[in-house]
Amino acid sequence: MIEVDNIHKSFGDAHVLKGITTRFDKGKTNLIIGQSGSGKTVFIKCLLGLFTPEEGTISYDGKIYSELSGSEQRNLRQEMGMVFQGSALFDSMTVEGNVRFPLEMFTKQSVSEMQDRVDFVLKRVNLIDAHHKYPSEISGGMQKRVAIARAIVMNPKYLFCDEPNSGLDPKTAILIDNLIQEITQEYNITTVINSHDMNSVMEIGEQIIFLKNGIKEWEGTNKEIFKTDNKAVTNFVYSSELFKKVRQMYIEERN
Amino acid sequence: MNYIASIGSYAIMVKEVFKKPTKWGIMKSLILKEIDELIYGSLGILIFISFFIGGVVAIQTALNITSEIIPKYLVGFATRQSIILEFAPTFCSIIMAGKVGSYITSSIGTMRVTEQIDALEVMGVNALNYLVFPKIIAMLFYPFIIAIAMYVGIFGGWVAGVFGGFSTSADFVEGLQLDFNTFHVTYSFIKTLVFAFILATIPSFHGFYMKGGALEVGKAATTSFVWTSVVIIILNYILTQLLLG
Numbered sequence: 001m002i003e004v005d006n007i008h009k010s011f012g013d014a015h016v017l018k019g020i021t022t023r024f025d026k027g028k029t030n031l032i033i034g035q036s037g038s039g040k041t042v043f044i045k046c047l048l049g050l051f052t053p054e055e056g057t058i059s060y061d062g063k064i065y066s067e068l069s070g071s072e073q074r075n076l077r078q079e080m081g082m083v084f085q086g087s088a089l090f091d092s093m094t095v096e097g098n099v100r101f102p103l104e105m106f107t108k109q110s111v112s113e114m115q116d117r118v119d120f121v122l123k124r125v126n127l128i129d130a131h132h133k134y135p136s137e138i139s140g141g142m143q144k145r146v147a148i149a150r151a152i153v154m155n156p157k158y159l160f161c162d163e164p165n166s167g168l169d170p171k172t173a174i175l176i177d178n179l180i181q182e183i184t185q186e187y188n189i190t191t192v193i194n195s196h197d198m199n200s201v202m203e204i205g206e207q208i209i210f211l212k213n214g215i216k217e218w219e220g221t222n223k224e225i226f227k228t229d230n231k232a233v234t235n236f237v238y239s240s241e242l243f244k245k246v247r248q249m250y251i252e253e254r255n
Numbered sequence: 256m257n258y259i260a261s262i263g264s265y266a267i268m269v270k271e272v273f274k275k276p277t278k279w280g281i282m283k284s285l286i287l288k289e290i291d292e293l294i295y296g297s298l299g300i301l302i303f304i305s306f307f308i309g310g311v312v313a314i315q316t317a318l319n320i321t322s323e324i325i326p327k328y329l330v331g332f333a334t335r336q337s338i339i340l341e342f343a344p345t346f347c348s349i350i351m352a353g354k355v356g357s358y359i360t361s362s363i364g365t366m367r368v369t370e371q372i373d374a375l376e377v378m379g380v381n382a383l384n385y386l387v388f389p390k391i392i393a394m395l396f397y398p399f400i401i402a403i404a405m406y407v408g409i410f411g412g413w414v415a416g417v418f419g420g421f422s423t424s425a426d427f428v429e430g431l432q433l434d435f436n437t438f439h440v441t442y443s444f445i446k447t448l449v450f451a452f453i454l455a456t457i458p459s460f461h462g463f464y465m466k467g468g469a470l471e472v473g474k475a476a477t478t479s480f481v482w483t484s485v486v487i488i489i490l491n492y493i494l495t496q497l498l499l500g
Contacts, residue, residue, distance in 0.1 A: 048377050074275070077379035088370040102378055104281060160377075 001026050002047065002158065002190055007056030009042055016042045017053065018214040027188045029181050029204045031195055034211035035236060043211065044162055044194045049077060060158065078106055081151030081189075083161040083180075087143040089135040089150070095122070096131040099149045106154065121149040125179060141172035145179070152183055159184065159191040165200055177203045198243060201225065210236065226250055265460050272388050272456075275381040282389060289393035293355050293455075298400055300354060301347055305338075305404040308346070309411030310419075312337045317421030330422040331430025334412030336439075343405040344443045345491050348450040351397075352483035356458035359390060360479040363462030364472040372463070383463065390455040397451035398444050405443075442498045449494060450487050457483045 002024040009017040016039045024030040032040050045051045047058060049065055058065045060076060068076060082088075089098050096118055103114045122131065125145040130138055135146070144164060151159055161180060165173035181204040184191040193200065201208060205222035210233050218233045225237060226247070238244045276282065316333040363386055366372050375382040409431065416422035422430075461479035465471055 045373075050373060050376060074379040077377060080377060082374065082377040084370045084374060086369055088374040090371055090374075091365075091369075105278060105378065105380060 001061055002192065003059045004047070005057045005059075007043075007046060007053040007058065009039075009046055009051060009053045016214050017046065019056070020211070020214075020216050021056075022209050022216060022219065024190050024192050025207060026190045027185060028191070028206040029184050030190070030192045031201060031205045031208045032192065032211060033195055033201060033205075033208060033236070034217075035196065038211040039214040040194045040196075040211055041162060044160055044192065047192060048080060048082060048160055049073060078102075078154060079157045081154065081156035081159045083144065083147045083151050083159070083164050085163045085166050087135070087140075087147040089143055089146055091135055094132050094134055095127065095138065095146050098135070098146055099153050102150065102154045117153060118149075121153045122146075124152070124183070125149045140167050141169075141176065144168065144172075144176050148176075148179060148183070152187070152189075155187065156189060159189045161191070161193040161195075163194055163196070165195065165197045170199065173197065173199060174203060180204065198237060198240070201237070212236075264464065265456070268383060268387075268460055268463065269456060271381070271383045272391065273384070275384060276388070277381065277385050285385070285389035286392045289389045290396055292358070293390065293393045294396045294400060297351060297354055298403070301350070301400055301404045302407050304350060305343065305347070305408040306411035306414075308342055309334060309338055309408035309413075310415030312342070312408075313412035313416040313427075314419060314421060317416060317419075327422055327426040328430035328433060330416050331412070331427035332433050333430070334416070334427075335409055335431050335435075338408035338412070339405055339439055339443055342408055343401050344446040344450065345487065347401060347404050348447070348454065348487050349484050351450075351454055352458075352480050352487065355454055356479050356483045357476040359455070359458035360462040360465075360476040361472050363387075363459055364465045364475045367463065367465055368468055368472060386463070387456065387459040390459060391452065394451035394455040395448070397454070398447045401443070401447045405440075442494075445498065446491065446494050449490055453483060453486050453490065457486060 004020055004022050004024075006019045006021050007017055008015070008019055020043065032043060034040050042051060046053050052066070057067075060079075063072075063076065065073065065076065089095075090101065093101065099118045099121060100114055103109055103117060107114070109117070118131075122128070125148050127142060127145050127149065130142060130146070135143055138146070148164075159180070164176050164180060168176060177200050180191060180193065183189065193204070195201065202222055205225070208218075208220055208222060208225060209216055210218040210230075212232050218228060218230045220228065225233065228234065234247075238247050277285070313330050313334045317330045320327070320329060363372075366386070372382050372386075375385060413424070413427050416427050417424045458476075458479040461475045461482070462472075465475040467474075
């Protein structure tokens, strides 16, 4: 579980996060949604320890990040997995090399143990024949799968995904969403997903927080988001014609 | 003010490079890869340039000897002094700032833009140690290619002097041996080692701390070349004053 208490983050004069307080539960897919520029990426980078908030605390299962020593922070980071928006795979390494990298860096496993683990996680993300290919030789969807495999290879306690669906076709996007949700439940991970994809919200948003101009505007589940009267949320969620129609149907059905 | 902040950030970066080392097994392969890329990969261009610059120095020296009282061995002497004292360590380092420096900045900068550095940091890897330390160690081999550049440059001078009809082989070799001071070679290698450190770290700094996208990677590579060259030229002056002055 991750608890965020009143965090503030600024860059020069720009006050990006303005006192966010929330909680991300274990075994659930927690979504952070909001328009571009609402502070989602800065928030997730604060959760990852890449940015240090000027005020407030972030605690991981009771351990307050800012109170940990440098080595304790690095150890905690080894319990985190991250799927970046652009996958962030190492260009110079093969798919297998990318997934094996954290094992080589932080474990004392033998070559065969590492190979078994790499084969297992690649199979788990449904990548069978891409072991020896380089990131540039595989599709965007496959790159996302490799990034997920690399993120879970160390059995992380916390999984962060920054817009895992961006640049993917709707079908692949749903497959990636479902994969993340399955992994979250299977390994009982605290998963935080940064997204502005409404399909993700509907498919896997077990717990959602909505950010607007660096403030937590709304919090709820994918079922509650349909019913909310919060204008900022409804403007965001029902900005497309398709979702406007879905809401209309929902209201008609309710009446 | 920005320059002072950059110098401070550079000093902090250098300190961070030597903190929390990466596993030796991984570091060993990274160092070998960098030696191949930075040192072995630069050998060809440095040999090519050294040979022709040596030749040009010999020809220009010969063409400027107009008086009969100036001995012909001066061609060999001037070629040796120019190549050993300045051309090989300094001129080659400026060329390396373009070749190796822009490679380092653009490769690290691209990793920054594509969030690969963020990925390393999230995993708990000391990204500066992982990316920059192998380059510093690989550049410790830089004096070896400068030694080769010295030999090839002098050989180029001999070829141009003798086969161009500007000097006899005997005169050229006499000039090469005249008043040879071994400390000049030591001075040259001291400079080379300092420049090697600069060549590894300044481009890394510009790549690692760059912000923006693909366009900024190109800009960072250009800025890195300019600053690496400026620092090499300033340090060349200071080291010459300290060691030979």
